[in-house]
Amino acid sequence: MRPHALAAFACALASTLAAAAPFVPAGDTEVVERLPSRLLLPAERAVQRALRSQRIAQPANLPVAVSAARAALQRARRSGDPRELGEAQAALAPWWPLPDPPPAARLLRAMVLQGQHRFDVALRDLDTLVAAPGIPMDVRAQAALTRTTVLQVTGRWAEAGAACGQLPRLAPALVHHARVCRAELASLRGDPVAAATQLAAVARDTADDTTRRWVNLVRAELAERTGDSSAGALYRTALGADPDVYTQAALADWLLAHDRAADVATLLAGREDADALLLRLAIAWRRAGDPRANTAARTLAERFRAAQVREETTHQREQARFELDVRGDAPAALPLAVANWAVQKEPADALLLVRAAAAAGQPAAAAPVWRFVSATGYRDVRLDAARRQP
Structure with a gap:
């Protein structure tokens, strides 16, 4: 399944800020960032603590x-943290630097790299998992799904289409995913x-609620790109x-x-913990x-500044939106939107760059x-409308 929420993680600053001096706290008491609390269910928190204890011990x-x-x-996908x-x-950590880690570790490394927007490095691991002999079927299937997502997010649509066609051959259970992908x-x-029409048929055919919700999310995004009023209900x-x-942010944007x-x-009441939702x-x-x-x-400004200190590379879209739609500073938003487009090419990224360029008077x-x-x-009807704006 396409892991949308991973693409929403927060920010590195773009070219205009690249030359700025790194931030150094004046002392041990200076606040660098106020971290949002993680909204975990008690059972989920207990599992997290148990796994952490086991990992430390072994x-x-x-x-x-x-x-x-x-x-x-899974928590990252749900919370955006x-x-x-x-x-x-x-x-x-023990397997992270290895050139040939065990397949399960290589898959998870690729998924973390994807979440960090290190797409080219992630694809190297994913390509290996899809092509190498002896990879367990469940690992190969997840690698194939993740690979199609990365190819699509980075605008390599021809390669993504070919990857979609390979999904049923790699794992027969991925037939629905291949139909949605195509x-x-x-x-x-x-x-x-x-x-x-095809997506509506898949939504009817699937008995799995999680898959049906994902298909309806894809349908909603399609409806929004075509100006169909059914997008909100979907x-x-x-x-x-x-x-x-991701889904909450997408509905908020609509x-x-x-x-x-x-x-x-x-x-979004009570969801100030997630940067993407606090932005909306x-x-x-x-x-x-x-x-x-x-x-x-x-x-948000504090969180973006802290992300710059950590040299993160995943907040460019959110920070560009912040500058454009919260601060109203189009000249500051534009280089961030340009840098973001160089990394990922989803519909939201295209619309953001067109809007920022128009607002900055630099179409x-x-x-x-x-x-x-x-x-x-x-x-995308939204692109056409943005292009016509003065």
């Missing part, structure tokens, strides 16, 4: 490390009607009882695009004239997006 025990890393990645990626990496790519490249269906950060800031505040709350509060917008803006800065559109056949 650092070279691969099954324990794999369980700990998987649990951390980048610290969980660090916990997963720590669990894999339909989504077809919709991106200008065939939305057939894609929508996003709601995709949320489920325990929504991940609501913001339809001037429903109050609904965003209701949807800040935008909604700013539009509504709510004084909480100022507090949210200060908190030529969005030329990489229009070259991509021309080369791939990508279609």
Whole structure:
């Protein structure tokens, strides 16, 4: 399944800030960052503590490390907390630097690297897992799914399409995933009607609730790109009882695009712990004239500054949105959006760069997006509307 939430983790600063002097705290008492609390259920917290204790006691025990890393990645997918990626990496520490780690460790390493937006390095591990003999079927299947995601996120759609076609051969259980993958790519490249029909059929055919929610999320994104009003209802269906950060942020963005800031505040109430969701709350509060917008803006600025200190490379999209839609500073947003587009090429990244370029009075800065559109056949009504804005 496409791990959307991993792509939403937070930020490294772009070219305009690259030359700035590194931040050094003046003393031990200076606050570098106020970390958001992790929202864990009691049972989940107990499992986390037990796995951590086992890992500390047996650092070279691969099954324990794999369980700990998987649990951390699942929490990351749900919460959007980048610290969980660090916990997963720590669990894999004995195998992390190895050129040929065990398959399960190599897969989890690739998934952590994907979450860190180190896509080229992740693909090297994933390519090996898909092609090498003797890889366990479950590991090969997850590697193949993750590989298609990375190829799509980085704009390598032709390769992603070929990878989609290989999924059923690698693992017969991936038939539905292959259908969704092909339909989504077809919709991106200008065939939305057939894609929508195929996706609706997959949603009807699958008995698994998690898979159906994922398919409905893909359907919602397609509907939004084509201007179909059913997008909002599909996003709601995709949320489920325990929504991940990506789906909540996607619905919030749809609501913001339809001037429903109050609904965003209701949807995301109490989710200030996740940077991506606090960003949407800040935008909604700013539009509504709510004084909480100022507090949210200060908190986000602190978190982005701390990410710069850590030299993270996963917040460019969020920080560009922050500069553009919270601070209203298009000249600061534009280089961040440009740097983000160089790394990932999802619809949200294209729209962000076009908007930032237009708002900064530098429409030529969005030329990489229009070259991509021309080369791939990508279609999105939001891009067309953004291009027409003065």
